[in-house]
Amino acid sequence: AIQMTQSPSSLSASVGDSVSITCRASQDITRDLSWYQQKPGKAPKILVFEASRLLSGVPSRFSGSGSGTDFTLTISGLQPEDFATYYCLQEFNYPPTFGQGTTLEIK
Amino acid sequence: DVQLVESGGGLVKPGGSLRLSCVASGFQFGHYHMAWVRQAPGEEPQWVSHISFTGAYIYYADSVRGRFTVSRDNAENSVSLQMNSLRVEDTAVYYCARDLGDPGHMDVWGHGTTVTVSS
Numbered sequence: 001a002i003q004m005t006q007s008p009s010s011l012s013a014s015v016g017d018s019v020s021i022t023c024r025a026s027q028d029i030t031r032d033l034s035w036y037q038q039k040p041g042k043a044p045k046i047l048v049f050e051a052s053r054l055l056s057g058v059p060s061r062f063s064g065s066g067s068g069t070d071f072t073l074t075i076s077g078l079q080p081e082d083f084a085t086y087y088c089l090q091e092f093n094y095p096p097t098f099g100q101g102t103t104l105e106i107k
Numbered sequence: 108d109v110q111l112v113e114s115g116g117g118l119v120k121p122g123g124s125l126r127l128s129c130v131a132s133g134f135q136f137g138h139y140h141m142a143w144v145r146q147a148p149g150e151e152p153q154w155v156s157h158i159s160f161t162g163a164y165i166y167y168a169d170s171v172r173g174r175f176t177v178s179r180d181n182a183e184n185s186v187s188l189q190m191n192s193l194r195v196e197d198t199a200v201y202y203c204a205r206d207l208g209d210p211g212h213m214d215v216w217g218h219g220t221t222v223t224v225s226s
Contacts, residue, residue, distance in 0.1 A: 043216035043217065094210060095169070101151045
C-alpha cells in the first residue's frame with residue numbers, strides 16, 4: 001500500500017496567519033490526492049481534490065498544490081472556523097490511504 | 108439536500124456480527140460509486156471498502172477481506188456492510204461516503220455509526 005506521510009502532526013497558529021501542511025507519498029501518485037478537514041465528532045469534509053481543485057463552496061483561502069510525491073495544503077489568513085484536523089488521501093490505487101493528520105490549534 | 112444516513116452500529120462481542128446500512132437521498136444513487144471508511148478513536152480515517160455504481164466491482168482493505176461484505180440496492184438507494192467475525196480492532200466510527208472515482212475522492216459523507224467490539 002502507498003504510505004502517506006503528513007507533516008507536521010500538529011501546528012499552533014493565530015487567526016490571520018498563513019499555514020502549510022504537507023503530504024509525501026511513498027510513490028508517484030500523479031495528482032490523485034485530496035484534502036479533508038475534520039472537526040471533533042464530525043465526518044471529514046472534502047476541501048481539495050486532484051491536488052489543487054477546490055470543491056465548490058470552499059473558501060478561496062484554502063489552496064492545494066503539488067504532484068508526484070509531494071503535496072501541500074495552504075490556508076492563507078486563518079479564520080476561527082479553520083482550527084480542525086486535516087488529512088490528505090491518495091486515490092491513485094487501492095487501498096486508498098490517508099495521512100496521519102495535522103491538528104491545527106489556536107495559539 | 109444530498110445526504111447519507113448510516114445506521115446499524117452498536118456493541119458486539121468479539122466474533123459477533125453486525126450489518127451497517129447507509130441510505131442516500133438528494134442525488135441519483137445508482138450513478139455513483141460508494142465507499143465505507145472507518146475511524147478508530149484518535150486515529151486517522153481508514154478506507155474499508157468500495158463498491159462500484161452497478162455493484163459489479165468491489166474492493167476491500169486487507170484487514171477486513173473475508174470478514175466484511177459490501178452490497179448495494181440501487182432501487183432502495185442503499186449500501187450495506189455486513190461485518191462478521193468482528194475483532195476488538197474493528198471498533199470505530201463507520202462512515203459511508205460517495206466515491207467519485209475508482210478509487211476517487213469522497214465528496215459526501217454520512218454522520219457515521221459507531222461500532223464497539225468488546226467482551
